[in-house]
Amino acid sequence: MRGRLVRLVSARGRKYYARFIFREALAMFRGSMVAMVTPMHDDGAVDEEALARLVDFHVENGTDAIVAVGTTGESATLDYDEHCHVMRRVVEMARGRVPVIGGTGANSTWEAIKLTRCAMEGGCDAALLVTPYYNKPTQEGLYQHYKTIAEAVPIPQILYNVPSRTACDMIPETVERLSHIPNIVAIKETVSVERVRELLERCEDRLDVYSGEDAHARAIILEGGKGVISVTANVAPRQMHDMAMAALQGDRETADAIDARLAALHNSLFVESNPIPVKWAVHQLGLIGPAIRLPLTPLSEQHHETVRQALKLAGAIE
Secondary structure: OOOHHHHHHHHHOHHHOOHHHHHHHHHHOOEEEEEOOOOEOOOOOEOHHHHHHHHHHHHHOOOOEEEEOOOOOOOOOOOHHHHHHHHHHHHHHHOOOOOEEEEOOOOOHHHHHHHHHHHHHOOOOEEEEEOOOOOOOOHHHHHHHHHHHHHHOOOOEEEEEOHHHHOOOOOHHHHHHHOOOOOEEEEEEOOOHHHHHHHHHHHHHHOEEEEOOHHHHHHHHHHOOOEEEEOHHHOOHHHHHHHHHHHHOOOHHHHHHHHHHHHHHHHHOOOOOOOHHHHHHHHHOOOOOOOOOOOOOOOOHHHHHHHHHHHHHHOOOO
């Protein structure tokens, strides 16, 4: 299905957006969607061999979609050309086996448009756009920001609200307004389960809701959310897929049991700023090297055993 929706919409022209075209995209984005790390060589260059290894690892272990160059993918330290290159390469490496979502948010509307257009032209199935960080726009500014991007680039778009990192909280009233824009199809929400309940009530079937916190994912999917954009899935992809599928099917007992084994991992992957712990954890699986870009630094030794034990509890390592 990759690229088909974009071609359909482009053929009709932006002024003839039809909501059903974009709603068709939503079936692609269910379950466990990994916020994938970006592997690097010691000099900071993107490690393309490891990138291909990661994509294959996720396809083989049931990950339902890959987010390329989100926060966990160190989007803040990749320049524009690198950002576009990694999104395009992940699409090429996925070869249609799994949907790819490009992380294209920025605190400049015009930069976000350029990145979102790059994602579309590179073959991504959707774009994930974090709220503008640092400049702290008003709710009207947020509405106009996302509306402008959606009108400029005809690709399914997923809002991303993470005020703990951006100092900007997009409130439910604003999300409800944005849910009427045809190609804004979902939101990744991190605030709370209660916030998700309000979003589900306000937006009804116009907008899907995904958990942006692994620790809340099971509860949010059981409440009516459609999945999780996951850090934990970097190291426990099969477990996260199975948990999300059980929750989507209403099998609370199975979802609870799987999530209980993952709980320590959900927490330990945030003992230092993301993606510091998760890159160290993926390195322990032998999939990538240890490199991370400044100003982030490798995981402090004092946390190694905590993360290692959580990986063992989750069944990610022996």
